[in-house]
Amino acid sequence: IDRSIPVFNIDGMANEGGKITDKACLLMRMMNNEGNYHDEQCELLATNLGGEDVILGTDWLHEHNPQINWVKNHLMFSTCARMCLVC
Known part of the structure; x- marks a missing residue:
């Protein structure tokens, strides 16, 4: 990314782990109700949030x-979303 992005916790305090400094386009695999897989390229922003692997946004x-x-x-x-996010 061009410049770091500050991260704030739910209580409004600045995240002690740091700012968002990088982004990556990764393949995320999800399974539907029938057991079929849906693969989607997702742009993920990287920061230190503790033990969480991925936090999905609203x-x-x-x-x-x-x-x-x-x-x-x-x-x-x-069902699969009609328009998946593309990197």
């Missing part, structure tokens, strides 16, 4: 509208 969740099982930490897709 824009991505709104576009894909998955069913979320909070107990199992599981996302299910009944």
Whole structure:
């Protein structure tokens, strides 16, 4: 990225792990309700947020509208999004 982007926690405080300094275009694989895979190229922004691998943004969740099982930490897709994000 051209310049670093500050990151703020949910409480409004600056993230102690640092700023967003890099981005990468990676393949993300998801399975739908029928057990079929959907592959999507996603542009991910990199920073240190602790132990999390990926945090999906509300824009991505709104576009894909998955069913979320909070107990199992599981996302299910009944249909593929018509227009997936492309890097």
